[in-house]
Amino acid sequence: MTILILGLILFLGVHSVRIFAEGWRTAQIAKRGEGAWKGMYTVVSIVGFGLILWGYGMARAQPVVLWAPQLWARHLAALLMLFAFILLAAAYVPKNGIKSWLHHPMVLSVKVWALAHLLANHTLADLLLFGSFLVWAVLNFRAARQRDRAANTVYPTGAVAGTLITVVVGVVVWAVFAFWAHAWLFGVSPVGR
Template identity: 35%
Template structure:
C-alpha cells in the first residue's frame, strides 16, 4: 500500500503544481478560491508522499558507495544556498533563472546518490522529474528572463550563511528522525 500512496502523492503534487501551466484557462476560471484548492492538493500530495515513503516495503535496488555521503552533503549545502539565493539576490542569482527548482533538482540528486531503495528512487526521482519538467514548461511559456538588478557579492555570502544554517537545522532534524546524514 505504501508504494501506491507514494505514487498517488507524487501525482497529486505534480498535477497540482502543473495545473496552472497545463490548463491555464480552467485555473483562471477558478479565481482566487482556486489558489486554496491548488495549495490543498499540494499539501495532500506531500502528506501522501510522506506516508507512502515511510510505509513502503524496503526493496533494495543498488548499494551506494560510502564516499557518496560526502558528495551528497556537499550538494545539500549547495541546494540550500541556491534556495536562499531565491530570496537574497546575489550575483549568482543573476546567473541562475530557476533558483528554487535548481535547488530542488540538486536536493533530489543528492538523495538519489545515497539511497538505493525503490521508494527513494521513486520519491526523489519523481521530484527530480517534476523539477526538470517545470523548468521546461516555464522556459517554453516564458522564453525571456529579466535578470535581477543590483546583484551583490555580499548577498551571495549572506545567502550562503543562511543556506548553511538551514542545512545544519535539517541535518539535526534528520538525525532526530533516525536518518544520520553524516559518515560514521
C-alpha cells in the same frame, strides 16, 4: 507503494500544470478567480504531500533494496546538499547574484536535492520519490526558462552583499540539517554522527 505513488501523482501533478497546461491554468484562474485556484492548488498539494510522507514511511518499513549503499555516495550527497541549500536561500534572499544568474534557484535546488538523495539511497521507494522529483524539476526548469524567454523577463542584477548573505544562510541551514535536523526529522544522519 500505492499511497506513495498516489501522493506523487497529486503533488507533482498539481505542480506540473504550468509545465503541461499553462493555457488551461490561465483559463481556470480567469473563470474561477485567483483565490479559488490557489485554494484548490493548496488543498491538492497538502493532500499529495501527506500521502507522500505516509507512503514513503510505509515503504521504508519494508524496503525493496535495489543496490548496495555506497559510503562515497553518502558523502557526495552531503556535499551536494550544501549547494541545494544555497540555491534554496537564493530563491528568497533579495538582490543576490545567484538568482540573477540562474533565474530559478528553487527549482535547481530541488534538482540537486533529488540527485543527492538518489545517490545516497538505495531502495525502490527512494527511486520513486527522488527520481520523480528530479524528472519534475528538470521539466519545470525548462518550462520556466521558456516562459522567461517568451515574456522577455529580465532579472535584477544581484549585489555582492545579497550574494554573501545567500551563501551564509545556505551554509547555516545546511549545517543545522546535516548535524541535527535531518536525524531528528527522518532518523538518518547524513554526516554519519
